[in-house]
Amino acid sequence: MCDALGNPLGFVLTAGQRADCTQAIPLLEGLKFQALLADKGYDSDAILEYVASRGAVAVIPPKRNRKVQREYDTELYKERHKIECRFGFMKHYRKFFSRFDKLAAHFLAFLHFIAAIQWLK
Secondary structure, three states: OEOOOOOEOOOOOOOOOOOHHHHHHHHHOOOOOOEEEOOHHHOOHHHHHHHHHOOOEEEOOOOOOOOOOOOOOHHHHHHHHHHHHHHHHHOOOHHHHOOOOOOHHHHHHHHHHHHHHHHHO
């Protein structure tokens, strides 16, 4: 979860084989937002309905296997590069990208440390 500048706001760790989109709605609860920018992995009916119920716009490209392709704001979607740049910054830390930590709590603590460094820049 990131703000408009791409700064991290929250994290939820999942198992390696579990889809990230399963944690999207719990991460969004309690936040106010006008638009949700996400990649195709978050194109699920549940997320789209949740975002619409909050009065926001879902800027998520549809998956190719959708029977009915829906429209999305391609210009606003270009702003997602800020999020990708932040993940690129995180991957500069070897401990993060190689996942040396055995315990999820240690990995999450280091993830918060990297996020704090990003906020301070």
